[in-house]
Amino acid sequence: MARHLITSAIPYINGIKHLGNLVGSQLPADLFARYQRGRGHEVMFLCATDEHGTPAELAAAKAGKPVAEYCAEMHGVQSAIADGFGLSFDHFGRSSSPQNQKLTQHFAGKLFEAGLIEEVVEKQVYSKADGRFLPDRYIEGTCPNCGYEKARGDQCENCTKQLDPTDLIDPRSAISGSTDLEVRETRHLYLRQSQMRDRLEAWIDSKSDWPILTTSIAKKWLNDGDGLQDRGITRDLDWGIPVKRGEEDWPGMEGKVFYVWFDAPIEYIACAAEWAEAHGKPAAAWERWWRTDKGADDVRYTQFMGKDNVPFHTLSFPATILGSGEPWKLVDYIKSFNYLNYDGGQFSTSQGRGVFMDQALDILPADYWRWWLLSHAPESSDAEFTWENFQQSVNKDLADVLGNFVSRVTKFCRSRFSEEVPAGGQTGPREAALIEELTTRIRAYETHMEAMEVRKSAAALRAIWVAGNEYLQEAAPWAIFKTDPDTAAAQIRFSLNLIRLYAVLSAPFIPDAADRLLTALNCDDRDWPEDVPSALSALAPGHGFTVPDVLFAKITDEQREDWQIRFAGVRG
C-alpha cells in the first residue's frame, strides 16, 4: 500500500472562488485523492484557507468586521462550499492557525541560523490617512509614460509599462484616495534564495517528468536576469504571523509580520498538525507524513495548483524547506494548470463575471460541474467555459451515456423480472469479449489517472460507459427475452453488475452519483476491479435493488439561456 500526500493550492480568504480557481487546484487534487483511496492506498489530502495579507485586511474593513472574525467566517463559508463540491479533504485548515504560526516562526529561525536571512532597510510608500504602508499595486496615479490616470504603482494597465510607485504623477492611495503619502524607511527580512539557486536548479532538473508548464516557469525564474533573486519575507501589517526566530523575539522586527507567501506553503505542513489535533492524535501521526526521519520516506507528495502559483511552489517553498537543513518532505510531483476562461473572456471576481462556486451549487448538483470541469481541465493550454458546451457535454455524457444506461437496465429488469438480480441462464462469448475490452479500458483509465492526465482519464471513463450501451444493443435482452428468458436474465444480471462497476470507477469524478448508484443497488462493495470478471459477479442472483431516480436530469435550453444572461454581468 502506497502512501500519498496530496495538497491543493490554498484559496485566498477574501471571497468565494470561481470555477476557474476550482478546476485549477482543488478539484483535480480531489480527483487524484479519491482515486488513490479507491485503489486502497493511504491518502492524506490537505487544503486550507490562505488568510493573511493586505487584501484580507481590506476585505474585513469593507465588511466592517475585525479581520480575525472576518477570516473565521469566510473560512466557514469556503469550507461549506468545499463540502458541497464533495472535496474530500482530510483536513481543511487555516493559515492563521497556531500550528502554522509556530511552524512559520520555527522555519524562520532555522533559516536565520543557516545564514539565509538578510536584513534590508528599504524605502516604501506610507499613507498617513490609511495608517499603513502601501504595497505598490495599492498606489494609483498618472502614468508617466502614457498619461493613463489609474496606473498602479507596479504597472500601468493601459500601456503595460512596469513602474515604480515613485514614478507615478499625483500618486494617491488606492484604498482611501488620500494623497498624503510619504516615503519612509523600513527594515525587512529577505530570504537569500540566490544562495540556493544551484541547489534548486539541480533539483528541478531532476524532475524530468513534470509538466512543461511547471518546469518552464521555474527555469525562467532561476535564469531570468541575474538569476534567482532574494525575496522579502516580512511585511508592515497588523494581520499575520508575528516575526520571530523560533520562540525568540527578532530585534528590529517588532510589529511586523511574515509575508503571506512565506507562511502560506508552510500551512501545508501545519495543516497536517491541525488534522492531528482535531482527531486527538499525537504529533507522530502527522510527522510520519512530513518528516523523512519520522516515517515519511515512503510518502509520495503531489501538489496541485494554477500556473500563477508555480514559482512559489517550485522555488520559494523548496528554498524554505531545503534551507532549514531539517528533513522535511519535499514535493515529488507538481501538477499545474492553465486558466479557465469564461465565454470569451476571463472570470472576474471584481466584475462578478462568470460562475462562482456558491452559485454553481445553487443551480446544479456538484457532479455536473465536476464532470465538465475535469473533462475539460486546462492542462495543455487555457480552456474556455461556454454554456452551450457545458449543456451539450453534460447532457450527452452524464444523462444519455451513463444515466440512461442505468435507467434502461434497471427498468427492464423490474418490468420483465423483478427488483432483484435475476437468476438463471449463462453468459457467453459476448460477455467474455466485453470483459476483455473493459479490462483493457480500465487499465488505460488507471494509467491516465496515475499520470494525472485528467482529460484523458475522463475520456477513458466515458469509453467504459459507452461499452455498456454497445453491449446492450448487441445482446438485445428485450428481444431474447421473448424466446429465451434465461439468457436474458444472465444478460441483465451482467448489466446490473456493470452498473456497480461503473459506480466504483466513476466515484472519483462524480462521487454523489456513484453513491446513489450503490445505494440503489443496495451494495457497499466499492472494491476496485483489479480482476474484472470477479468484479462483474459481485451482485448475485436474488440480490434486491431499487430502480433509482433519474441519475442526471438534462439541462434544458431554457435553463441554459437563463443562466447565460444571469452570469454575464455584475454579480448580485
Added chain:
RNA sequence: GGGCCUGUAGCUCAAUUGGUUAGAGCAGAGCGCUCAUAACGCUUUGGUUGGGGGUUCGAGUCCCUCCGGGCCUACCA
C-alpha cells in the same frame, strides 16, 4: 521589450516524442433498435495540421520567418 506556452475537422481535444493513409467525442447526414432520460447502436460527410520557407528517405512533431491567442516578468495573492 524579454521569456515561455499555444494554434490540428464547424466545436472540444488526441496523435506512442521524427515513422505507413493525422485520430476520438460532440454537432451534421443516413440506417437500425424499441429496454431506456426523444435515449441507445451502426455507417458516414468533414483536414493544404495558422501562412511561407528549410533540414530529412520521411515533418503535425525539428529549424527560420511571418500571423493570431494566452501567460509570466519577482511588492496582489
